[in-house]
Amino acid sequence: MSISALLDKYGSLYLQAMLTTWRLTVISFAGAMLIGLIVTVIRVCPIRPLRHLGDFYVQIFRNIPGAAMLILLVYALPYLKLNFPYETCVLIATVMIPSAFCSEHLMSGMNTISPGQIEAARALGFTFFQMILRIVIPQALRSAVLPLTNLLVATMLTTSLASQVPLRPRDLTGIVSYINTRDVGGVAAFAISAALYCFTGLALGRLGGWIDRKVRILR
Amino acid sequence: MTDNNVPVIDVRHADKHFGKLHVLRDISLSVNRGEVVVIIGPSGSGKSTLCRTINRLETIDSGEILIEGVPIPPEGKKLAAMRSRIGMVFQSFNLFAHMTILENVVAAPRSVLRRNKKEAREEALRLLERVGVADQKDKVPAQLSGGQQQRAAIARALAMRPKAMLFDEPTSALDPEMIGEVLTVMTELAADGMTMLIVTHEMNFARRVADRIVFMDEGAIVEENTPKEFFECPRSRRARDFLSSLRDR
Ligand SMILES: Nc1ncnc2c1ncn2[C@@H]1O[C@H](COP(=O)(O)OP(=O)(O)OP(=O)(O)O)[C@@H](O)[C@H]1O
Numbered sequence: 058m059s060i061s062a063l064l065d066k067y068g069s070l071y072l073q074a075m076l077t078t079w080r081l082t083v084i085s086f087a088g089a090m091l092i093g094l095i096v097t098v099i100r101v102c103p104i105r106p107l108r109h110l111g112d113f114y115v116q117i118f119r120n121i122p123g124a125a126m127l128i129l130l131v132y133a134l135p136y137l138k139l140n141f142p143y144e145t146c147v148l149i150a151t152v153m154i155p156s157a158f159c160s161e162h163l164m165s166g167m168n169t170i171s172p173g174q175i176e177a178a179r180a181l182g183f184t185f186f187q188m189i190l191r192i193v194i195p196q197a198l199r200s201a202v203l204p205l206t207n208l209l210v211a212t213m214l215t216t217s218l219a220s221q222v223p224l225r226p227r228d229l230t231g232i233v234s235y236i237n238t239r240d241v242g243g244v245a246a247f248a249i250s251a252a253l254y255c256f257t258g259l260a261l262g263r264l265g266g267w268i269d270r271k272v273r274i275l276r
Numbered sequence: 277m278t279d280n281n282v283p284v285i286d287v288r289h290a291d292k293h294f295g296k297l298h299v300l301r302d303i304s305l306s307v308n309r310g311e312v313v314v315i316i317g318p319s320g321s322g323k324s325t326l327c328r329t330i331n332r333l334e335t336i337d338s339g340e341i342l343i344e345g346v347p348i349p350p351e352g353k354k355l356a357a358m359r360s361r362i363g364m365v366f367q368s369f370n371l372f373a374h375m376t377i378l379e380n381v382v383a384a385p386r387s388v389l390r391r392n393k394k395e396a397r398e399e400a401l402r403l404l405e406r407v408g409v410a411d412q413k414d415k416v417p418a419q420l421s422g423g424q425q426q427r428a429a430i431a432r433a434l435a436m437r438p439k440a441m442l443f444d445e446p447t448s449a450l451d452p453e454m455i456g457e458v459l460t461v462m463t464e465l466a467a468d469g470m471t472m473l474i475v476t477h478e479m480n481f482a483r484r485v486a487d488r489i490v491f492m493d494e495g496a497i498v499e500e501n502t503p504k505e506f507f508e509c510p511r512s513r514r515a516r517d518f519l520s521s522l523r524d525r
């Protein structure tokens with residue numbers, strides 16, 4: 058089938074799939090940022106065992122393949138009497154893994170902060186948390202906009218894990234196998250999804266670049 | 277609290293090592309209310325380290341340090357509270373890079389002292405006016421000259437209404453033409469009765485502003501003297517050598 062024939066027949070399904078991918082991406086990235094921030098604070102806190110725990114978390118989730126994690130979540134958790142819906146399993150994987158990368162980006166963002174600023178904050182009487190909230194996190198975030206944009210795109214691509222479980226509505230990758238089992242969509246069916254991923258990725262890249270120019274810290 | 281007989285800063289027999297290096301040797305030094313004490317000494321003599329121990333940016337191995345008669349608390353909220361009342365001005369300004377000048381001055385009063393937003397802002401503007409950088413308030417630090425940044429840093433410290441101010445070579449990172457503007461602000465502070473401990477290599481300024489000169493060498497206080505005597509006829513041989521080495525330059 059040609060691309061236009063596919064779009065005629067499955068256009069609304071593609072649209073739905075794109076919205077699903079977007080939804081999964083937004084939830085995953087928001088979760089990854091939140092957990093990434095918390096883990097990062099733990100990794101720089103004054104309590105050494107906690108710092109090690111934070112590093113350990115990052116090492117684990119930075120090095121685990123998404124598919125392996127999803128299989129574990131779907132097939133192993135029920136043995137622990139934990140029966141999560143498929144979407145939850147997908148989201149756990151697409152939050153935890155990017156959260157480790159998020160933390161790494163924030164850590165390198167923190168390295169752009171001069172030690173003198175930290176000393177100045179301490180000398181002014183900031184407590185650890187006040188300093189983290191007012192000085193450290195804002196600067197780390199603002200220095201990490203571009204890598205975090207890349208992470209956002211990578212997170213979107215990772216949500217294609219959803220195609221490996223029976224999730225409804227299907228995501229952009231899941232929709233391709235669905236169409237190809239019912240019609241001879243062939244490469245064209247893939248191409249449409251790929252184009253939609255690309256379009257979204259480019260748009261996000263643009264957005265990230267714009268935000269970076271807005272918030273970049275003059276040094 | 278306002279007992280004028282208790283020194284604001286009181287260091288008693290402080291010792292400190294960095295590994296094998298003995299950086300502070302039995303240092304005893306007190307600064308009374310309204311007094312301006314200037315620390316002078318060759319590079320590596322421990323001046324910065326002494327300054328930094330006073331608000332516990334560095335710890336000491338033995339001895340004690342009292343602020344208004346109260347020993348410095350160990351890490352925690354009490355330490356933070358004590359630090360908040362001792363202003364510190366660094367050689368490298370250390371303004372917060374992501375904030376405007378005004379935000380820099382407002383940040384600590386808001387976060388640490390929980391002051392009301394409007395009042396904190398008004399006081400910040402007054403202080404920026406006083407140090408002469410009010411017109412720069414909406415710029416970020418990187419857009420200011422070194423002298424302007426350092427004056428803003430002084431305003432930031434003053435916004436905490438400190439009992440005393442520590443200055444660690446506040447003009448050493450500045451181009452010569454900007455040194456004067458920072459020293460002028462410091463001179464005014466001294467005239468207003470601020471309790472100050474200043475590390476500096478600006479000898480004319482020291483002579484003019486100091487109530488007392490403390491000369492350090494190799495981690496020890498070698499001489500404590502009035503500015504007049506110190507510069508005209510220092511008691512110690514090492515101070516004489518140090519001063520003549522400066523004149524030869
Ligand atoms: N964090 C540190 N770890 C190890 N050694 C240090 C540390 N900080 C300072 N030192 C050493 O301690 C000694 C005293 O340093 P300090 O900075 O107090 O000297 P200073 O009198 O301020 O010198 P300058 O005029 O160059 O600023 C120096 O020999 C220095 O190399």
Ligand SMILES: [Mg+2]
Binds near residue numbers: 323324325444445
């Ligand atoms: Mg020094």
